[in-house]
Structure formats: structure tokens, C-alpha cells
Amino acid sequence: MHNRIFITLFLTLSLTNIPQFVVAQNNIEQLLQQGEAAYKAGKYLESEATYRRIIQIEPNNATAYYKLCDVLDEQNKLDEAVTACQKSVQLNSQDAKTHNLLGYIFHRQKKLDAAVAAFQKVIQLNPNYYTVYNNLGNALTEQKKFDAAVAAFQKAVQLDPNYAGAYKGLGIALKEQKKFDAAVAAFQKAVQLDPNYTTAYYNLGITLKEQKKFDAAVAAFQKAVQLDPNYTTAYYNLGITLKEQKKLDAAVAAFQKAVQLNPNLANAYYLATAYYNLGNALKEQKKLDAAVAAYEKAILFNPNLATVYYNLSITLKEQKKLDAAVAAFQKAVQLQPYYAYCLKQSQRCPK
Numbered sequence: 483m484h485n486r487i488f489i490t491l492f493l494t495l496s497l498t499n500i501p502q503f504v505v506a507q508n509n510i511e512q513l514l515q516q517g518e519a520a521y522k523a524g525k526y527l528e529s530e531a532t533y534r535r536i537i538q539i540e541p542n543n544a545t546a547y548y549k550l551c552d553v554l555d556e557q558n559k560l561d562e563a564v565t566a567c568q569k570s571v572q573l574n575s576q577d578a579k580t581h582n583l584l585g586y587i588f589h590r591q592k593k594l595d596a597a598v599a600a601f602q603k604v605i606q607l608n609p610n611y612y613t614v615y616n617n618l619g620n621a622l623t624e625q626k627k628f629d630a631a632v633a634a635f636q637k638a639v640q641l642d643p644n645y646a647g648a649y650k651g652l653g654i655a656l657k658e659q660k661k662f663d664a665a666v667a668a669f670q671k672a673v674q675l676d677p678n679y680t681t682a683y684y685n686l687g688i689t690l691k692e693q694k695k696f697d698a699a700v701a702a703f704q705k706a707v708q709l710d711p712n713y714t715t716a717y718y719n720l721g722i723t724l725k726e727q728k729k730l731d732a733a734v735a736a737f738q739k740a741v742q743l744n745p746n747l748a749n750a751y752y753l754a755t756a757y758y759n760l761g762n763a764l765k766e767q768k769k770l771d772a773a774v775a776a777y778e779k780a781i782l783f784n785p786n787l788a789t790v791y792y793n794l795s796i797t798l799k800e801q802k803k804l805d806a807a808v809a810a811f812q813k814a815v816q817l818q819p820y821y822a823y824c825l826k827q828s829q830r831c832p833k
Contacts, residue, residue, distance in 0.1 A: 510536055514545065521553055529553045544573035548580045555587055563587050578607040582614050589621050597621045612641035616648040623655050631655040646675040650682045657689050665689045680709040684716050691723050699723045714743045718756050725763050733763045741779075754784030758793070765797050773797050788818035 517532035533550040536543055547570035554563035567584040570577065585600030601618040604611050619634035635652035639645050653668035669686035673679050687702030703720035707713050721736030737760035741753060761776035777794040780787065795810035814821045 510540060510543070513539075514549070517546075517549060517553075521549070521556075526553050526557050530557070542573055544570045544577065544580075547573065548577070548583070551580070551583055551587070555583070555590075560587055560591055564591075576607060578604045578611055578614075581607065582611065582617065585614075585621070586617055589617070589624075592624075594621050594625050598625070610641060612638050612645065612648075615641065616645065616651055619648070619651045619655065623651065623658065626658070628655050628659050632659070644675055646672045646679055646682070649675065650679065650685065653682070653685055653689070657685070657692070662689055662693050666693070678709055680706050680713065683709065684713065684719075687716070687719060687723070691719065691726075694726075696723050696727050700727070712743055714740050715752070717743065718752070718759075721756075721763070722759060725759065725766075728766075730763050730767050734760060734767070737763060750783045754780045754787055754790070756780075757783065758787065758790050761790075761797075762793060765793065770797055770801050774801070786817060788814045788821065791817065792821055 513532055513536050517529045517536070520526075520529035520532060530550065530553045533546045533553065536546040537550070540546070547566050551563045551566035551570060554560075554566060564584065564587055567580055567587065570580045571584065574580070581600050581603045585597045585604065588594075588597035588600060598618065598621050601614050601621065604614040605618070608614075615634045615638035619631045619638065622628075622631035622634060632652060632655045635648050635655060638648035639652065642648070649668045649672035653665045653672065656662075656665035656668060666686065666689050669682050669689065672682040673686065676682070683702045683706040687699045687706065690696075690699035690702060700720065700723050703716050703723065706716040707720065710716070717736050717740040721733045721740060724730075724733035724736055737756055740756045741760065744753060744756075757776045757780035761773045761780065764770075764773035764776055774794065774797055777790050777797065780790045781794075784790075791810045791814035795807045795814060798804075798807035798810055811821070
């Protein structure tokens, strides 16, 4: 009799508790799905709130911390993202994708040693995780460890021969090593795999320009701006390349497009050099008033470029504006005394 009562009581308690556990687990799964749906819809605050709710319910849910890390990264809340990823790793140290995300965020924070260590941990956990080799290569390139970067990118494309991003990364590392033919081949492979890969065309153009292959460089830059009409630096380098070809009208148009796209102080040094090269192209066209205006614009953005003052002085001299020419030359000498020396030696000063 006592046994029957005990068994009945046990079964009653079991039937009461098991459904509650199942409901809780189902609730977590539903919340994870809601968080993912909000993330995919770009509703990052909603997604973040959902994952934080899961963590309140289940404080040791490593997946929720990982997904929270990811959505915080999307919102550029990098310190919070690192904390979430580290908690996920603490709860599940064998999850390669969390180490990879942590390394990616460290890279964004320019904590390159920490990024490399995280990526190497991923490789230790999963040697066939091909995307991590690309991430490792990018970090090593920024550390100027180009041999190691090349090896990482080569491993990435060995594991996935269709990995366009890794071919671009490989090309950049090879370009830094001055291995231009190999770099060109890597960039060409990247655009073969992804014909809309704007930055690969841009880097291809930069490398071809280094090789003095100006026709091919122009074609690459033109493809880059065709794919992205707001690609300022592509217009700038297109202008430089066209100027090398003495195609001055086209060069001026490219420089003008570059400064039109970025007319503010977001990158003052870049704008100064763009206006400087525009001035040089206009001076070669004997459009001296326009050249002077471009040089003065360059000085506005960066008043410490001696070459701008020197070329301004030459242009003003050609205009017979001698007082202004002398003032510009004196400023060039103040910034770079070599200009006074080469003038005394009757040498042509560098432009």
C-alpha cells in the first residue's frame, strides 16, 4: 500500500516537472529563432535584447553569448562584443567559430597579436576551417609578416579553390613583397571567381601601375569605378595613371571626380594630394589659373606639403606674378630646406 502511494506520488511529480522543462527548452529555442530572424532583418537592437533575455533565463547558454557577440559586433559595440565572446569561450572552449569571431573583433580593434592568437586557436581546433586562414592572413599582413600571410592565404585557397577573398588577400601580401607578377595573377584569379569584386580590380590596377603597365592599370581602375561610381581612391589613382600616359584631359576629369566625391575634411592628406596632382595636370595643360586654384586648395587641406608650394611658385612665376611666386618658394624652403640648396646649385628641384 505504501509503495503504491509512493509510486503514484512520484509519477505525479514527474509528470508535473518534465513538461515545465520541455516548455523552458522550447522557449529558449523559440527565442534563439526570434533573435536570428531579427538579426537577418537588420533589427540589431531587437536581436540583442532577445539574446540578453535568453541569458537571463539560462546564464550558461554559450550559443546565446556567441550570437550576442555577433550582433554587438554589427553595432560596432566592440568592447561589449569581446566580453560576450569571451564568456561564450569560457562556457565552450572547443567552439572554433567563437574563437574566429573573437579574433575578427580583435582585428577590428587593431589588437593584432590577440587576433592572431585567436585565429591560431581556431586552426588548432579545426585545421580545415578555411575562412580562418584568410582572417589570419589579413592580420599578419597588417603586422607586415608577409611570408606568414602568404602561407595563410595559400592554405585558404588550397582548402577552397573558389575563395575569391583569399586570392585578393594573397595578392596584397605578394604586392607588399614586390612580387608583382604573382600578385597580378592572384588578383586576376579573384576577379575571375567574382567578376564584381571591386576592390580586387582596384588592387589589380595599383599593381599594374607599379609595373608601368598603364593601359592595363587604367582598364582595372575603370572597371572598379564602373562597379562602384563612388570609389574615390580609384578615381584618384586612375587620374595619376592617365597623367603618366599624358592623357591630361582624362586625368583632370578623374582628379576632379575624386575631389567631388570627397569634398570635406574626412581625409585631409588624401584630398591635398588629389588637388596637388590635379594642379600638376592643369599646369601641364598650361591652364595656369586653374592650376593655381588647385594648388591653393591642396594647401587648404594640408599646409605642410613643400612640393605643393614649390609647384605653386613655378606656376606663379610663369604667370609673371613674381612677388607671389617668391612667397610660395620661401614657404617651400621653410618646409623643406633642400629647395634652397638645389636652387643654389642650379639643379632642378624635385616636384
